[in-house]
Amino acid sequence: MRISTSAADTMEGYNFAYLDEHTKRMIRRAILKAIAIPGYQVPFGSREMPLPYGWGTGGIQVTAAIIGPDDVLKVIDQGSDDTTNAVNIRRFFARTTGVKTTERTGEATIIQTRHRIPETPLRDGQIIVYQVPIPEMLRWLEPREAETRKMHALGEYGAMHVKLYEDIAHHGHIAATYDYPVIVNERYLMRPSPIPKFDNPKMHMNPALQLFGAGREKRIYAVPPYTAVRSLDFEDHPFETQRWEHACELCGATDSFLDEVIMDDRGKRMFVCSDSDYCLARREKQQPAVA
Amino acid sequence: MMTETPLLEIQNLGYRYGQRAACVDISFDLFPGEVLAVVGESGSGKTTLLRCISGQLRPDTGQVLFQTRASETVDVWAISESARRWLTRTDWGFVHQNPRDGLRADVSAGANIGERLMAIGARHYGNIREEATAWMNKVELDTARIDESPSAFSGGMQQRLQIARNLVSRPRLVFMDEPTAGLDVSVQARLLDLLRGLACDLGLAAVIVTHDLAVARLLAHRTLVMNAGRVVEAGLTDQVLDDPQHPYTQLLVSSALPA
Numbered sequence: 001m002r003i004s005t006s007a008a009d010t011m012e013g014y015n016f017a018y019l020d021e022h023t024k025r026m027i028r029r030a031i032l033k034a035i036a037i038p039g040y041q042v043p044f045g046s047r048e049m050p051l052p053y054g055w056g057t058g059g060i061q062v063t064a065a066i067i068g069p070d071d072v073l074k075v076i077d078q079g080s081d082d083t084t085n086a087v088n089i090r091r092f093f094a095r096t097t098g099v100k101t102t103e104r105t106g107e108a109t110i111i112q113t114r115h116r117i118p119e120t121p122l123r124d125g126q127i128i129v130y131q132v133p134i135p136e137m138l139r140w141l142e143p144r145e146a147e148t149r150k151m152h153a154l155g156e157y158g159a160m161h162v163k164l165y166e167d168i169a170h171h172g173h174i175a176a177t178y179d180y181p182v183i184v185n186e187r188y189l190m191r192p193s194p195i196p197k198f199d200n201p202k203m204h205m206n207p208a209l210q211l212f213g214a215g216r217e218k219r220i221y222a223v224p225p226y227t228a229v230r231s232l233d234f235e236d237h238p239f240e241t242q243r244w245e246h247a248c249e250l251c252g253a254t255d256s257f258l259d260e261v262i263m264d265d266r267g268k269r270m271f272v273c274s275d276s277d278y279c280l281a282r283r284e285k286q287q288p289a290v291a
Numbered sequence: 292m293m294t295e296t297p298l299l300e301i302q303n304l305g306y307r308y309g310q311r312a313a314c315v316d317i318s319f320d321l322f323p324g325e326v327l328a329v330v331g332e333s334g335s336g337k338t339t340l341l342r343c344i345s346g347q348l349r350p351d352t353g354q355v356l357f358q359t360r361a362s363e364t365v366d367v368w369a370i371s372e373s374a375r376r377w378l379t380r381t382d383w384g385f386v387h388q389n390p391r392d393g394l395r396a397d398v399s400a401g402a403n404i405g406e407r408l409m410a411i412g413a414r415h416y417g418n419i420r421e422e423a424t425a426w427m428n429k430v431e432l433d434t435a436r437i438d439e440s441p442s443a444f445s446g447g448m449q450q451r452l453q454i455a456r457n458l459v460s461r462p463r464l465v466f467m468d469e470p471t472a473g474l475d476v477s478v479q480a481r482l483l484d485l486l487r488g489l490a491c492d493l494g495l496a497a498v499i500v501t502h503d504l505a506v507a508r509l510l511a512h513r514t515l516v517m518n519a520g521r522v523v524e525a526g527l528t529d530q531v532l533d534d535p536q537h538p539y540t541q542l543l544v545s546s547a548l549p550a
Contacts, residue, residue: 158410
């Protein structure tokens with residue numbers, strides 16, 4: 001497959017989306033396998049990218065492998081479109097592909113994310129790409145890779161509840177708030193990347209394709225559209241998401257994930273939506289003149 | 292008493308490390324509720340034997356047959372790995388010499404006991420905790436310390452915790468590798484007393500590997516004496532220890548310091 005770009009402001013001397021076509025093809029094969037086995041971690045030959053590990057090299061490689069000239073890209077970091085990581089990655093793809101970028105969740109065909117799922121529900125045909133630092137959920141339980149793979153192969157996930165047990169024993173409730181373990185398609189245990197557990201229910205039966213890339217750990221996994229994603233819990237301590245006593249102080253939303261922002265050194269603080277696009281869209285709707 | 296079928300049947304088991312034979316042609320039966328001691332000096336193949344029969348090390352020759360809860364006899368090394376691992380979490384227990392090998396050091400005592408329950412499907416926190424508390428009582432640990440990490444426990448307490456962690460799934464067969472080594476004498480005595488009580492109350496069968504003849508005498512109904520990978524003498528514990536027939540057993544018995 002040959003893809004050429006005509007955009008004038010793209011970089012000379014680089015292939016479309018930075019990676020060479022053979023690498024992209026290798027990554028696409030890994031992605032196809034990952035989609036075929038929901039939640040299973042597929043090893044892939046992760047490449048050296050022009051930014052450090054931990055900054056989203058896995059997500060970038062997945063995006064680079066699937067992006068085409070007609071795609072519209074949105075990149076978020078902690079829900080926001082304008083933080084360093086998001087701005088850099090968005091600009092990286094704008095320069096190496098020339099594709100249109102957007103901050104609107106609804107307009108995007110590919111959304112690369114770190115730590116959040118947008119509040120606006122995703123729809124059919126969209127792809128969300130997660131940046132994953134550590135893909136192996138069983139790692140804290142079992143340091144040996146050979147053993148964790150065997151545990152996945154045999155579906156031995158019972159001991160995973162030990163972690164939740166510890167939380168309840170020490171805190172009275174399941175205190176884990178992010179990177180909360182899920183079972184995909186009633187088979188594989190999956191680490192949802194460090195999204196807040198608030199976002200876990202959004203993964204369940206989501207119409208969008210969800211892809212996960214871990215660059216340093218060289219793993220790709222996926223949740224195909226309309227796939228069951230269940231968060232682990234106990235019968236007497238069911239899974240719960242975070243709740244706030246506040247509404248967003250900018251848009252008044254009561255249904256979104258809120259960030260606590262410290263305003264000064266006297267302890268003044270405010271709660272605002274972590275999803276900047278969602279918050280802005282709500283404010284525009286309330287006061288069309290402000291926009 | 293012993294009209295029933297054996298719980299564990301070892302037939303002509305052999306294992307070599309390269310050219311060196313660790314276990315040669317070992318056969319024995321173990322009946323439900325029976326405690327068997329395997330004694331012998333260091334390097335005689337005791338631990339290799341234990342690893343072969345407890346599903347950790349595939350023997351080169353021979354068979355390990357086990358009668359499951361459902362009264363069906365399985366060849367431990369012929370069933371799927373998944374089924375074998377299931378056995379080790381349900382019907383079997385394994386008590387390591389060093390409690391650190393058998394415990395999860397970074398989670399609380401309660402979680403250590405509850406792990407097996409969760410591994411076999413328990414999903415009710417309250418019930419798991421109740422069971423953990425009950426087992427702490429049974430092994431004489433202070434239940435107020437249920438949320439403490441095992442590293443806060445003494446060696447003897449860690450060993451008792453390890454035993455509780457194994458027995459919580461009500462295994463019918465427990466393997467023990469030098470369970471009392473590394474404990475001081477008074478703690479040893481208390482642990483042996485506890486083990487004897489539990490084995491008796493729960494009708495546990497056990498294979499205990501030890502170099503301590505006193506442990507064998509106190510706990511075991513029968514004793515196997517191993518030397519250079521072979522079983523040189525087997526019989527009722529009192530018989531073997533009081534009237535040893537094989538020269539090596541005689542040496543072993545006469546080497547023990549009088550208590």
